[in-house]
Amino acid sequence: MNVVLIVEDEILEREFLTMVIRDELHPEDMLLTCDSGIEAVKLAKQYRPNIIFMDLMIPEMDGLSTIEEIRAFLPRSNITILSAYSDFSYAQKAISLKVFEYLLKPIKPSALKEVLGKMLKAGISPPAPASADKSPVVESLEIRDERSTFIEESIKYIEEHFKEKLTLEMVATKVFVNAKYFSHVFKKEMGVAFTDYIIQMRIQYACRLLETTNYQAYRISSECGFSDPSYFNRVFCVKMNMTPQNYRKYSHVVNHHDSASKMI
CATH class of the missing domain: 1.10.10.60 (Homeodomain-like)
Structure with a gap:
């Protein structure tokens, strides 16, 4: 069973993510949502999600800090960042936190489904190590300018x-x-x-x-x-x-x- 956590504070974007992701999951999978960093850490401790979609700009604790805290007890969860910013400093931090993917908003359903499919296929195993210039995070910033x-x-x-x-x-x-x-x-x-x-x-x-x-x-x-x-x-x-x-x-x-x- 997969446990998926969506962390997004904007209601419409959270509804969009929920709608697309739910269609790709099996009935036995669990889908959780929240709108703040502190709540995300709480849910992650309680339900131990193996897949997480994390917005960067969220209340109480920003996305990168939230991921850093979650990594302390869920080091093998696959985490994808959702961001409206293509600042390379974010990408560098994301790489150090072993983020699975970095998606720029607004996100097309096809791109979201593609990444989710890879995360589901990867299961609870972290992505293979990659050099900084070949990281999926860097590639995302170069070719996934969905906005x-x-x-x-x-x-x-x-x-x-x-x-x-x-x-x-x-x-x-x-x-x-x-x-x-x-x-x-x-x-x-x-x-x-x-x-x-x-x-x-x-x-x-x-x-x-x-x-x-x-x-x-x-x-x-x-x-x-x-x-x-x-x-x-x-x-x-x-x-x-x-x-x-x-x-x-x-x-x-x-x-x-x-x-x-x-x-x-």
Whole structure:
């Protein structure tokens, strides 16, 4: 029987990890979760997990200190670090603590399943010794930059399809991430909610069409992905502090002034 411990203080990320990991375990396996370092040590002493997923930034005691304490009584448990930071100093410390893997957040389900599979296969045996330049931890920092890949893929897809009907669930599916987790990470990384990001792109495109075409507002609304022209007008007014018609007049005046200045 495997005993798996997840240590993660962010609720959505803990739910994501729990959902993915539970699907890979057998009915007789035990899955434990907690949100702090002190609680992690307590659970580790009580249940002796052979597999641990440890976030670095957790309350009461940071992840590396928690691992160091757990290693004192569970020297052969396989521990994978979950971190939003690729600082090499963390990797060096992780190597000294014989960490199995170092995963950068946000983590794709496929990457999590792959690492879990290796940990399950390894059982309670620690990974084979490796030199620092070949350590799985170092390799993780070099090739598992899930954060940039995750964001780049989703942004690229949005840029290609923002003029169409586009939902959070659709984009999350395209980048193989749970919708709730995608929403949480997208806002955290981009500084704006998914829906607001889409609206910003559509309004920017609307401004370009107002400047370069004679399309009526209802057509521009449709071209930009808005299904309701009245909603488009309301949103445009909120974002640009003027109506689409006034923006067109304003842009024409500005462009005419710029052209006259260049001629002078």
